[in-house]
Amino acid sequence: MQDGNPAWMLTRYEDVRSVLADPRFSADRLAPGFPILAPGQREGLSRQPKFMLSMDGKEHNDARRPVISEFSVRRVATMRPRIQQIVDEAIDELLKQPQPADLVKWIGHPVPAMMVAELVGAPLEQQPYFRDLTSRILAKGVTWEERFEISKTLRKFMDELIQSKAENPGDDLLSRQIIQQREEHGEVNFEGLSALAHLLLFAGHDSSAGLISLGVYTFLTNPEQRAAVMAEPKERIPLAIEEMLRFYSITDIGAARVALEDVEIGGVTIRAGEGVIASVYAANHDPEVFENPGELDLLRGDRHHVAFGYGPHQCLAQNLSRLELEIVFETLFRRIPTLRLAVDVDELPFKYDSVVFGLHALPVTW
Amino acid sequence: MRITTHAERCVGSGQCVLTEPAVFSQDDDGVVTLLTDRPEGPAAEGARKAVFVCPTRSLSLMED
Ligand code: SF4
Numbered sequence: 001m002q003d004g005n006p007a008w009m010l011t012r013y014e015d016v017r018s019v020l021a022d023p024r025f026s027a028d029r030l031a032p033g034f035p036i037l038a039p040g041q042r043e044g045l046s047r048q049p050k051f052m053l054s055m056d057g058k059e060h061n062d063a064r065r066p067v068i069s070e071f072s073v074r075r076v077a078t079m080r081p082r083i084q085q086i087v088d089e090a091i092d093e094l095l096k097q098p099q100p101a102d103l104v105k106w107i108g109h110p111v112p113a114m115m116v117a118e119l120v121g122a123p124l125e126q127q128p129y130f131r132d133l134t135s136r137i138l139a140k141g142v143t144w145e146e147r148f149e150i151s152k153t154l155r156k157f158m159d160e161l162i163q164s165k166a167e168n169p170g171d172d173l174l175s176r177q178i179i180q181q182r183e184e185h186g187e188v189n190f191e192g193l194s195a196l197a198h199l200l201l202f203a204g205h206d207s208s209a210g211l212i213s214l215g216v217y218t219f220l221t222n223p224e225q226r227a228a229v230m231a232e233p234k235e236r237i238p239l240a241i242e243e244m245l246r247f248y249s250i251t252d253i254g255a256a257r258v259a260l261e262d263v264e265i266g267g268v269t270i271r272a273g274e275g276v277i278a279s280v281y282a283a284n285h286d287p288e289v290f291e292n293p294g295e296l297d298l299l300r301g302d303r304h305h306v307a308f309g310y311g312p313h314q315c316l317a318q319n320l321s322r323l324e325l326e327i328v329f330e331t332l333f334r335r336i337p338t339l340r341l342a343v344d345v346d347e348l349p350f351k352y353d354s355v356v357f358g359l360h361a362l363p364v365t366w
Numbered sequence: 367m368r369i370t371t372h373a374e375r376c377v378g379s380g381q382c383v384l385t386e387p388a389v390f391s392q393d394d395d396g397v398v399t400l401l402t403d404r405p406e407g408p409a410a411e412g413a414r415k416a417v418f419v420c421p422t423r424s425l426s427l428m429e430d
Contacts, residue, residue: 020421021421021422021423061377064377064378065395068377068378068395068396068397069378069392069394069395069396070396071378071380071396072378072380072383072392072396073380073383073384073392074391074392075396076380303381303384303385303419304415304418304419308379309421310421311421311422312375312377312421312422314377314379314381314421314422315379316377316378316379318379318380319380319384
């Protein structure tokens with residue numbers, strides 16, 4: 001790992017699932033022995049309020065419980081019209097651009113950024129500013145220092161937003177949390193809300209952007225499978241999304257843990273204080289569980305993959321993410337059926353240099 | 367077959383609802399609820415899958 005310490009790497013589906021669901025492994029990124037994946041990770045994390053992602057047991061449960069109703073299957077379904085509007089507006093913008101245009105820039109980044117802005121209830125006039133900041137923080141070629149500055153600006157933006165919601169609650173996730181906290185505890189946990197707003201931003205943005213661009217790339221480079229999917233979009237796009245989630249398994253970073261006691265996994269004893277990376281990618285390509293795992297089959301329809309993680313930390317907003325992807329793919333190929341790649345596949349800049357897989361750019365024409 | 371839930375462990379991922387909407391639902395707090403605890407036919411098959419995909423093992427299944 002970055003600090004020179006070794007960590008166990010789990011690759012079998014069963015082992016990955018059992019570790020991620022086992023309370024004897026901690027998700028606390030500051031705990032001794034926790035695998036450090038990125039330089040500066042520990043320093044950065046120690047300076048900000050604790051994310052839900054980094055909590056265990058009761059603390060995690062207490063932080064997650066009040067928010068889960070926001071992402072229930074029913075609640076997410078009510079967001080459909082608004083997401084459709086966001087996607088349509090982004091496609092309008094794309095269509096105004098000279099060709100070739102970069103799909104990551106016009107769809108991949110703005111759609112998830114607008115979704116987060118919508119969730120946290122950022123006022124309309126501030127949304128372009130917010131969208132600009134979130135795209136810049138993740139863009140290629142941004143230096144570490146610039147990223148830190150943008151991150152400070154974003155933090156200030158969110159903190160001011162939370163403050164204004166506390167004075168004047170609206171109809172959005174943050175306002176509902178504020179009202180609920182006042183009813184239950186008589187006061188507002190500003191630090192907790194700030195961490196929540198940031199989690200929504202960071203967990204919801206880069207990964208969604210990655211899946212949107214990889215998904216469009218997949219459809220464009222597999223015309224036969226695409227035709228089969230689009231013949232019955234309502235039933236088959238959701239299947240295609242599950243397969244893309246499994247096949248690309250774009251993130252492993254959320255699946256690191258540290259053992260709190262000696263635990264035997266798959267015949268090996270992992271000692272207390274040793275770090276573990278549960279490879280979501282490897283689990284989703286385990287031939288014992290998925291037939292021909294290396295083959296992309298958009299109609300496969302297996303949804304027991306662990307692309308959103310497993311255990312109590314499994315992605316909170318996964319169903320929103322699914323709906324967002326579904327609407328993007330359906331609308332994009334319905335409105336621009338002639339969409340195609342503007343460069344050769346080997347010229348595409350895949351994000352091999354990033355903790356979340358995706359594409360830095362996806363030049364398209366139509 | 368009989369399904370039982372351990373609602374205190376549920377983290378509201380909605381995997382059960384997506385997998386078998388005829389058996390599972392979520393209440394206003396996002397926590398799993400059952401539409402029936404004795405699914406039959408295709409719903410029983412779906413319920414079996416849902417028990418397997420639940421990330422927190424909040425669902426269990428007893429064969430009659
Ligand atoms: S799948 Fe499990 S954790 Fe997710 S909502 Fe259903 S019972 Fe709860």
